[in-house]
Amino acid sequence: MDFSENIASAAALIRAKGARGMAFTGAGISVESGIPPFRGPGGLWHKYDPEFIELNYFYAHPERSWAQIREVFYDNWGGAVPNGAHKAVAQLEQEGCLHTVVTQNIDCLHQRAGSKHVLEFHGTLDKLLCTECGRRFGAVRELIAPERPSCPKCGGLLKPDFVFFSEGIPEDAFEGSFAAASGCDYVIVIGTTGEVMPACEVPREAKRHGAKIIEVNLQESAYTNSVTDIFLRGRAVEVMETLLRKVQACD
CATH class of the missing domain: 3.30.1600.10 (SIR2/SIRT2 'Small Domain')
Known part of the structure; x- marks a missing residue:
C-alpha cells in the first residue's frame, strides 16, 4: 500500500469502536523540537x-x-518546545483515542503539549x-x-x-508501561529504533497480546519487519499531523 492508503488504514484502526490505544515514543519525535537523538x-x-x-x-x-x-x-535543551507531533499525540488523547503515552524521552515535551497520562520510562529532566x-x-x-x-x-x-x-528502570514506569501494552488494541510507535532494552519490548508485549502496531519513522526500525502492521514513513510532525486530520475526518 502507498502512504495515503496506509494513513487511511491507520485512521480507521484508531477510530474503531471501543479500541484502546497507546503511543510509544522515542528520540525521533523530539528531533524537530531541536533535541538531537543520542545515537x-x-x-x-x-x-x-x-x-x-x-x-x-x-x-x-x-x-x-x-x-x-x-x-x-x-x-x-532548555529552550525546546513541543512540536506538531507532540501536539497531535495530545489531541488524540483528548479525543479519547489514546489512553497512555509511554515515552523513552526525558524532555517532558509530551506533558507540555497537553498529554495527561504519560509514563516516562527513563525518567525526567524536570525533577x-x-x-x-x-x-x-x-x-x-x-x-x-x-x-x-x-x-x-x-x-x-x-x-x-x-x-x-x-x-x-523506575518500577512504576516499568510496570505501568507493560500493563498498558498488554491491555491496548493498537500502539502508535513514533521515532524509535526499537533497539534500547528493556523499553523496546513494550510494543512487542502489546503485539503478543493481539495489538496492532502503527509505526511512524523516517527509516525502517527493528519493529518494521517483525511486529509492525502499518508503516508510515516520514518525519514525525508531518505524519502525525496528517494522521490526526485523517482520524478527525472519520467522525
Missing part, C-alpha cells in the same frame, strides 16, 4: 562521551558529571532526586547552578531524576 549520525554520543551519565562515574566525579549534564540537558534522603525537587536553576548540587533538606548529592547507565 546515530549527529547524535549526542558522537559529540560527548556518555560516561558522564554512568552512575558510578557520577558518584566518583559529581562535579565533572554535573558540568556536562548542565551543558547538554539544561542549557542546550532532581536526592541520592541520600530520596526527596525529589523541581529542577529549578538555583538548585542545578552550584558546581555540586546538593539537597536543600539534608545536603546530599542531587542527581537528575532520569535513568543513568547501569541504573534500573
